[in-house]
Amino acid sequence: MSNTALLERPTAAPARHLRAVPAPVETVAPQRPAEERALPAGTAPRGFALYVGIDEAKVAASGVSLGVLVDALRRTLADLAPSAETYATVALAPVGSGGRDVDVVRLALHEPSAIARTKAEELEDEDRAPGGVAVDISRKRVLIDGESAAFTFKEFELLQYLVLREGRTIERTELVSSLWQGATDDEAPGERTIDVHVRRLRAKLGRYEDIVRTVRGVGYRFDRHADVSIRYGHGTPSPDRF
Incomplete structure (x- = not known):
């Protein structure tokens, strides 16, 4: 994944703005909001992370860039929740590494459950002594x-x-x-x-x-x-x- 390419924003493609869409009609029992679910003692929600798995070739095929997608998401969030603060970074992975894009992103950005799964897999690999x-x-x-x-x-x-x-x-x-x-x-x-x-x-x-x-x-x-x-x-x- 080229660092230079990540900084480029194509001038030909206009910036797109994502629009909030109505929630679909519930066909199953709705889940309780996150703030009502059991949380570890002494903690409270302060935000969320949305992991987006897409490489430069796939995003370019859509006529945009990673930077354009980030800008569109930020503008949409500013419309829905003006007081929200945002931070975005790019996930780097070795060229040719396999797996689903979103799983690679979660691991590269050190998402806890992804790391825990990887550690378990490593231990299994060592136990097998291939x-x-x-x-x-x-x-x-x-x-x-x-x-x-x-x-x-x-x-x-x-x-x-x-x-x-x-x-x-x-x-x-x-x-x-x-x-x-x-x-x-x-x-x-x-x-x-x-x-x-x-x-x-x-x-x-x-x-x-x-x-x-x-x-x-x-x-x-x-x-x-x-x-x-x-x-x-x-x-x-x-x-x-x-």
Whole structure:
């Protein structure tokens, strides 16, 4: 999800204003209002969160942008409840991460029940101790056949960099500039030193060493592999955008 694209508002498409619609006729027994339901002692409702799951491609197909949707919702809310205060942020997730958009949003924005479910799933995964390689992005570790591998920080960074750019060949120069940012010329490794890091990484991967492919004369790449699972954890911090 491009940060730049999130800031753009198309000039061709006019801003749209959402309209309140009448409530449908109740066909089942209506629920009690939230304020009448049992609440934890000492608490009171102070607002609500509405999670909207839609990526940039889907919203663009509707002729608008994420920013336009946020503006429309804010204007509608201002009409219905002028005293309401609003805050909006964008949910970021790794490119290619699966699942329903709204579930990805809830997890990226640290919605409590979504995080609780994810933690339970992680515990189940660990209990099963699956075979293959599990790259745990959130905990900065690699499990090989259910056992934690003794990767150095830089070895993990190297594997993570390739895994998160699945299907793209990464040149050695890019690996040096990205993984050794801020290093002086004396501190940054040469391109051939990257080959040494990759050899050590493959040695620790053991029988799964071929998940890191060499592209002769260019660099390295990671392709989707049946023996590899990726755990993204509890979401990427989401910056203010609106």
